[in-house]
Amino acid sequence: MSQLLIKLAFEKAEIEIGSSVKSQKAQHISDVLLEDYKYPISERRLRDYFTNYVENNNANNEALKAQLIEPLCKYLGYKNYASFVLGNQTELEPLSTKREEENEKEEVSSRGKIGVGLMSKNKNNLILVSSAIVLSGLTYFGLVQEDEKCMIWKEDHYEKTVCTGTDLERPFEELIFKEFRKIDHLDSLVARRENQKELWYAKTKGTVEFFTYHGYHPENNEDLKVVTDYIFKKYVLGQKKINIEGL
Secondary structure, X not given: OHHHHHHHHHXXXXXXXXXXXXXXXXXXXXXXXXXXXXXXXXXXXXXXXHHHHHHOOOOOOOOOOHHHHHHHHHHOOOOOHHHHHHHOHHHHHHHHHHHHHHHHHHHXXXXXXXXXXXXXXXXXOHHHHHHHHHHHHHHHHHHHHHHOEEEEEEOOEEEEEEOOOOOOXXXXXXXXXXXXXXXXXXXHHHHHHHOOOOOEEEEEXXXXXXXXXXXXXXXXXXXXXXXXXXXXXXXXXXXXHHHHHOO
């Protein structure tokens, strides 16, 4: 399934940008997923997926994350993963059948001898097994959809929430959930700097906002920049001096 998703996404990207260069296609998909579906993923990561799943033809790689599967399905024009599976059963069944045949060969090799009748019976059952896999996938993803966790931005931090597709919502990432905070108090900014902890910032409509972790602005998706000595002196120490003088 993951192999087919990546393959079809890169095929669509090639049509849309008119280029067969892998890195350019990966960058296009990365841009679309972020702009249209608010899902950040690097060009490098997508390029690696294509290399492992498609070029190396390794369908046994670890499955893609559910958070990535959903926007990829939407990029391909499907409402969700379930509709993707239903629309690609003819493509998915051969992949499942191939895996079953490979497992069968390994089992035969380890046991040494297996009756011809048993082999024939197993092969005849492969189609039924493949269908069961597809149906199980649909059921499983239904559960994932219900339990899938997201997080939503609340003033200065992220909070866990059920995925609804609302604004300021993104797939749950534990590290960002724990580390990403907005800092408004000048004393807190100074203390963090003194403790040699990194700060990141974004300037929107003349207003500078500071954050404790890198990535994207939680409200407008702009890239955050690292706070340099110049920025710190100008917007933190400078503002603190103004506040003191105004007392």
